[in-house]
Amino acid sequence: MLNIQVASSTDMFNWKTEGDALSQKPTWAKSTSSFWAPHVLYDASIKKYVLFFSSATNDTLLGKCIGIAFADLPAGPFIDKGSPLICGEGVVNIDPMAMIDPATKKKLLFWGSGFKPIKVQELTND
DSSP states (O other): OOSSEEEEOSSSSSOEEEEETTOSOOGGGTTOOOEEEEEEEEETTTTEEEEEEEEOOSOGGGOEEEEEEEESSTTOOOEEOSSOSEEESTTSSOOOEEEEOTTTOOEEEEEOOTTSOOEEEEEOOO
């Protein structure tokens, strides 16, 4: 079973399966197969592809979390940073979408669900 499937295309119609972006589950999510909402961007300042994803955790009291992992190639393999970026009750902290503002170069993460407002936070390189 793949944790986060990767596929590539040269024409957006025909797709080739590339494998698993997150072939090793994070230690904080070893007991789950619940990974979704992947978003990848290239961060030129650290020369890495960065994968943001939603996940359940080993600790069911933490709720759902946003994870972050890094890779040298767009298809991975991505290596988790070692801990979730943020966790919270229910499904409030899920569905990440990141961007690097072209004008300011600020790294921004947008996320949210659970009928709550969308949140945004500036990120650091790590």
